[in-house]
Amino acid sequence: MTGAFAQRSIQIAFLGVVGGAWWLLTSSHAVSPLFLPPPEAVYTAVSRLVVAAPFWSAVGVTLATIAKAYGIAVVAGVFAGWLVTRSKFWTEVFEPIIAGLFTIPITLFFPMFILFFGIGAGSKVAYGAVYGFFPIALNTIAGLGRADERYLRAARSMGASSLETFRHVLLPSAFPVLVTGLRVGFFICFASVLGGEALSSIAGVGRNIALAAELMDSARMYAWIVVVICFAVSLNFVMTSIENRATASEAARR
Amino acid sequence: MSMIDAPREIIMGMPRARAVSLTRWAIILAAAAALEIYGRFFADPAFIRPVSAIVGAWFNPVMSDERIFWALSMAVFEIAVAYALSIVFGAAIGISIGVSNFARASFLPIVLLLYAIPQVTLMPLFILIFGLGAAGKIAFGFTHGIFPIIVNVVAGMRDINPLHRSAIASMGGARADLLRHVIAPNMAPAFFTGLRLSMTLTMLGVILAELYVSTGGIGYFTRLYAENFNPAPLFALIGTLALIAVLFNSLVRVAERRLTPGARAPAKLGLSGAKSK
Structure with a gap:
């Protein structure tokens, strides 16, 4: 009990030290406000940012891009994973190819997406979808490969169709691994869309962060960063707890 | 996994492992051949070029232009x-956090919180602070690469x-003997997992920053x-970087195979955290 309390206090103290250092460094003018604007300036910038219409249009563009990219990544990733695991042989052939490609930073290929799809939202959709595809496909392969051979044989001998086998044997056993893939895939999709927008784009959140930096409008840039980080961290928290619940319910069923 | 797939199985008149790797290479070669045919006869040369033209562009201008060679060397550096x-x-940092249960419970959540930040949003900030040169790219690669190592070192020191x-x-x-003979071998598999992930993320960070800074270097x-719709040297340059990435990855993998005390660290040491990664 006291241990948990001490740990919590250390964590809160850490955040306090970071915030305090931020305030001290800026109020004593030790760092240029160009690099690190004072907290109150960032606060003002955030409150000014979120009430303005351009903010919501940029957020709308980015969220729509992420939704499209993620949708494509999920459908293609799960389908490819399912297709490859139809036979053990093809799993062994394709899994190293997909895993090997995923160790190469796919950002390298970003200029090709710009070449093919232009600097509009299309290139970011394609880039996010390709980046998100890999963890989803790999986890689908890992998840579907996890099914107990005895259950598969039992289902087959009881005359289950391939759809029924999928529904009652493959999907339940793959579920926890699949959910991890979907979560990881989402955050990779999210980060790559933002990164793509910062690299080369005409609209969206990533573009606005880069634009604020180019204009040396630091308070505004920090305001954008704060908004994105709060969004990502809380979303990560929610998705991790959903995932933990899925894993726990599976463990309970076994 | 199952009893059906015994290792000695014969497929297409050869051992299973060889059939698998032959098929894999056949698929890769078929993809290259398809790109060659499509690029040569059907594609718009402003977007897609055949493999042969890309290889040609690799010799000239990519490898013959000193500035491109310099940019590639800088990226590797x-x-x-x-x-x-x-x-x-x-x-x-991982060892200092993993050294006691108390330190781990206190500081690991902080590390995980920082790890969850989409760092790409900070990229303009890094360039603003460190400038357009190598420092910003190194710093951005470093903040990408450090987290998987911390997390996996901490995981390896558990249990x-x-x-x-x-x-x-x-x-x-x-204490040195404890570190050398118990903690290090116990930690090794997770540590190398961290090294592999870290390599991928370090390259991601550096390449992102390289592409973002378009006034010099690879970007x-x-x-x-x-922008000039000249895909052959673009593909050649990207392909070279991809090969460099593959090379770096295999270096890490070779180091892992050489240095992991495989025989001395059986699975029953309880590295469940490391294995699931």
């Missing part, structure tokens, strides 16, 4: 420095068999070729 910094600081600890103590081992050339 930045990745190497960022990776080395990630390993040193990641291991140091050390207390019997091994007391064996060292009862045989009169010093300048990729932008130049993409």
Whole structure:
């Protein structure tokens, strides 16, 4: 009990030290406000940012891009994973190819997406979808490969169709691994869309962060960063707890 | 996994492993051949070029232009420095966090919170602070690469068999012996997992920053070729970087195979955290 309390206090103290250092460094003018604007300036910038219409249009563009990219990544990733695991042989052939490609930073290929799809939202959709595809496909392969051979044989001998086998044997056993893939895939999709927008784009959140930096409008840039980080961290928290619940319910069923 | 797929199985008149790898290479070659045919006869040369033209562009201009060679060497240098910094600081921070249950419970959530930040949003900030040169790219690669090492070092230092600890103590081992003979071998598999992930992320960070800074380095050339609809040197440059990435990855993998005390670290040491990664 006291241990948990001490740990919590250390964590809160850490955040306090970071915030305090931020305030001290800026109020004593030790760092240029160009690099690190004072907290109150960032606060003002955030409150000014979120009430303005351009903010919501940029957020709308980015969220729509992420939704499209993620949708494509999920459908293609799960389908490819399912297709490859139809036979053990093809799993062994394709899994190293997909895993090997995923160790190469796919950002390298970003200029090709710009070449093919232009600097509009299309290139970011394609880039996010390709980046998100890999963890989803790999986890689908890992998840579907996890099914107990005895259950598969039992289902087959009881005359289950391939759809029924999928529904009652493959999907339940793959579920926890699949959910991890979907979560990881989402955050990779999210980060790559933002990164793509910062690299080369005409609209969206990533573009606005880069634009604020180019204009040396630091308070505004920090305001954008704060908004994105709060969004990502809380979303990560929610998705991790959903995932933990899925894993726990599976463990309970076994 | 199952009993059906015994290792000695014969497919297409050869052992299973060879059939698998032959099929894999056949698919890769077929993809290259398809690109060659499509690029040569059907594609718009402003977007897609056949493999032969890409190879030609690799010799000229990519490898013959001194500025491109210099940009590639700088990228390799930045990745190497960022990776080395990630390993040193990641291991140091990981060991200090993983050394006791209390430190882990206190500080690991902070590390995980920072890890969850989409760092790409900070990229303009890094360039603003560190400038357009190598420093910003190294720093951005470093902040990408350090987290998987910290997390995996901490995971590897968990679950050390207390019997091994007391064996060292009862045989009169010093703290250094404990580190050398119990903690290090126990940590090794997770540590190398961290090294592999860290390599991928370090390269991601450096490449992102390289592409973002389009006034020089690789970003300048990729932008130049993409905006001039000149795909052959673009593909050649990207392909070279991809090969460099593959090379770096295999270096890490070889180091892992050489240095992991495989025989001495059986699965029952309880590295469940490391294996699931």
